[in-house]
Amino acid sequence: MSPPHQKPADPPSLPGTPVKLVEESEKRSDYLVWSDYFMALAILASKRSKDPTTQVGCVIVDRDNKVLGTGYNGMPIGCDDDEMPWGKGDMNPLRNKHAFVVHAEQNALINSLGKAEGCTLYTVLFPCNECAKIIVQHKIREVVYMLDRNTWEMEGARILFKKTGIIYKQFKTRLPSVTLSFDKDCYETDKRFDKHDA
Numbered sequence: 001m002s003p004p005h006q007k008p009a010d011p012p013s014l015p016g017t018p019v020k021l022v023e024e025s026e027k028r029s030d031y032l033v034w035s036d037y038f039m040a041l042a043i044l045a046s047k048r049s050k051d052p053t054t055q056v057g058c059v060i061v062d063r064d065n066k067v068l069g070t071g072y073n074g075m076p077i078g079c080d081d082d083e084m085p086w087g088k089g090d091m092n093p094l095r096n097k098h099a100f101v102v103h104a105e106q107n108a109l110i111n112s113l114g115k116a117e118g119c120t121l122y123t124v125l126f127p128c129n130e131c132a133k134i135i136v137q138h139k140i141r142e143v144v145y146m147l148d149r150n151t152w153e154m155e156g157a158r159i160l161f162k163k164t165g166i167i168y169k170q171f172k173t174r175l176p177s178v179t180l181s182f183d184k185d186c187y188e189t190d191k192r193f194d195k196h197d198a
């Protein structure tokens, strides 16, 4: 007899009988945990960025795990992406992207319509000092980031977070990757549904 915690084995199928479909009556175990889901969303948002060197995405999440806003680094509304500078090596600061790009965190906060108090901010890149000022003003509770840079701007952000009690921590996951395929994840699922339904 099987031990009580194990499902009894399926009886061997008789020759010529069709193979039984995998039972789908139990909860999936390989679903995304919240933090993986939110960081994956931030990375997905970063794919919207037109910045040729660094694409950043950001997601703001409330205590009930509701997404209040997402953002990525891009030019301000009304500025034609094709007319704006995307480099950063020109002597003239007005010919560099940094003079104009709205950071991912800023866009996510703007999109959260003033409701970000007590929320967690997931970002692909650690915030700079300018973003940190706005994060503080919105009373964000916690910042979760993937990548960090050793720059004075990010050091400035760390100083502001420490002074104001905003928790910041590097993202940790057990997953090496989250893959997303229009084909496999949607069309094939739909085909399986058709089979069951027929």
Ligand SMILES: Nc1ccn([C@H]2C[C@H](O)[C@@H](COP(=O)(O)O)O2)c(=O)n1
Pocket (backbone or CB within 6 Å): 051, 053, 054, 055, 056, 072, 073, 074, 088, 097, 101, 102, 103, 104, 105, 125, 126, 127, 128, 131
């Ligand atoms: N926390 C951050 C830091 C930077 N960004 C944006 C600003 C630029 O578009 C890009 C950085 O460009 P790089 O100097 O690496 O060529 O990333 C942001 O959105 N959030």
